[in-house]
Structure formats: structure tokens, C-alpha cells
Amino acid sequence: MLAQAPAVELDLLAILFRVLHTTCAGTLLGGLVYMRFVLAPAAASDGADIYAGRRAAWAKCVGVCTALLLASGSYNFWVIITQYQKPAFPYHMVFGIKILLAFAVFALMALLAGKTDAAAKLQAQLGRWLNITLAMVLAIFLLGAVLKSIPKVPAAAEPPATPAPAVE
Incomplete structure (x- = not known):
């Protein structure tokens, strides 16, 4: 007789937001790496425009990825604070640093892809x-x-039972 495998519960919404989050973050990282190691050196050597007329397309990609990262990150944080007990000490500190860095990256990415005077100063x-x-x-x-x-402990988890003291 074959043993039955345990049922697996999939949270499809959580999976969707995780895929959105990692895909958008990977897109921005990949774009940065390509700009830094391929486009920027080529533009510097021949004086060409780094975007070669594609600035608007990259700016749109940055904007969409930023919006999706904010939405998926907010959902992921909501899941952590509603479905789990308060995370261990470093969680909130590390999360805060990550968020501050993310906002700085969003601003820099927008400026690097932008066409304002402030963007031109950074692009110089x-x-x-x-x-x-x-x-x-x-x-x-x-x-x-x-x-x-x-480690995160589900909010519904019961603390481990402590054995009753032995009666002598």
C-alpha cells in the first residue's frame, strides 16, 4: 500500500507577489549592471549618448518596477506583521535599513533615467x-x-507546553 503524501497548501497570492518582487528587483539590478559595465564604458569611449534614444523606455521600466516593488514589498510586510509573531530582534532594524536603501535606489534610478536638470547633474x-x-x-x-x-513563528502557533512540576 502506498503512503499518502501530506497535503501541501500553496498561497498563490504570496507566490505571485514574491515572483513580482524578485523579478522587478532583478530587472533593476540587471539594468544597472548592463549600464555600468557595457553602456557607460562604450559611451565614454566614443562620446555617444548612453541611452541611444532609449531613455524613455528605460525610464518607463524603472517606474513600473519601482511601483511593483512598492506594492509587492508592502504586501510582503503586511503578511509578516499579520501572520507571524513579532520577529526576532534584528528583523525590524534590517528591514528599516533595507527600506531606506530602497527609497534611495528608487530616487537614483529615476534620476539616472530622467531628463530633468537634477538628472543631468547626476548623469554628468x-x-x-x-x-x-x-x-x-x-x-x-x-x-x-x-x-x-x-526564523518566523506563525501567529497561531502555541508556545511549547511546559511540563507540570513533579509532586513529591
């Missing part, structure tokens, strides 16, 4: 700002891995 030192933004994105990925590794 493109290599420097790409390096800074890339370092911040890598730090965010690292902090995300740290957050994922911090």
Missing part, C-alpha cells in the same frame, strides 16, 4: 552614480537574504 558623473546605486542594490539583496533567514 554617470560612472560614479552607477557604482553607488549598484552597491546599494547589492546591499538590498544581501539584507533581503538576511531577512529571509530570520
Whole structure:
């Protein structure tokens, strides 16, 4: 007789938001790496525009990814605070640092893809700002891995029962 496998419950909404979050973060990271190591050196060597007329497309990609990261990140945080007991000490500190870095990255990515006077000032030192933004994105990925590794206890979980004292 074959043993029955335990039922697996899948939270499809959580999976969807996780895929959205990691895909958008990966898209921004990949775009930064490509800009830093392929486009920027080529533009510097021949004086060409780094975007070669594709700035609007990249700016739209940055905007959409930023919006989806904010939405999926908010959902993921809501799940943590509503479905789990208060996480262990470093969780909130690490989460706060990750969020502050993310907002800085969103601003820098928008400026690096933008066409305002402020954007032009950053783009004048493109290599420097790409390096800074890339370092911040890598730090965010690292902090995300740290957050994922911090144990979380479901809110409905009962604390372990303590045995009754022995009666002599």
C-alpha cells in the first residue's frame, strides 16, 4: 500500500507577489549592471549618448518596477506583521535599513533615467552614480537574504507546553 503524501497548501497570492518582487528587483539590478559595465564604458569611449534614444523606455521600466516593488514589498510586510509573531530582534532594524536603501535606489534610478536638470547633474558623473546605486542594490539583496533567514513563528502557533512540576 502506498503512503499518502501530506497535503501541501500553496498561497498563490504570496507566490505571485514574491515572483513580482524578485523579478522587478532583478530587472533593476540587471539594468544597472548592463549600464555600468557595457553602456557607460562604450559611451565614454566614443562620446555617444548612453541611452541611444532609449531613455524613455528605460525610464518607463524603472517606474513600473519601482511601483511593483512598492506594492509587492508592502504586501510582503503586511503578511509578516499579520501572520507571524513579532520577529526576532534584528528583523525590524534590517528591514528599516533595507527600506531606506530602497527609497534611495528608487530616487537614483529615476534620476539616472530622467531628463530633468537634477538628472543631468547626476548623469554628468554617470560612472560614479552607477557604482553607488549598484552597491546599494547589492546591499538590498544581501539584507533581503538576511531577512529571509530570520526564523518566523506563525501567529497561531502555541508556545511549547511546559511540563507540570513533579509532586513529591
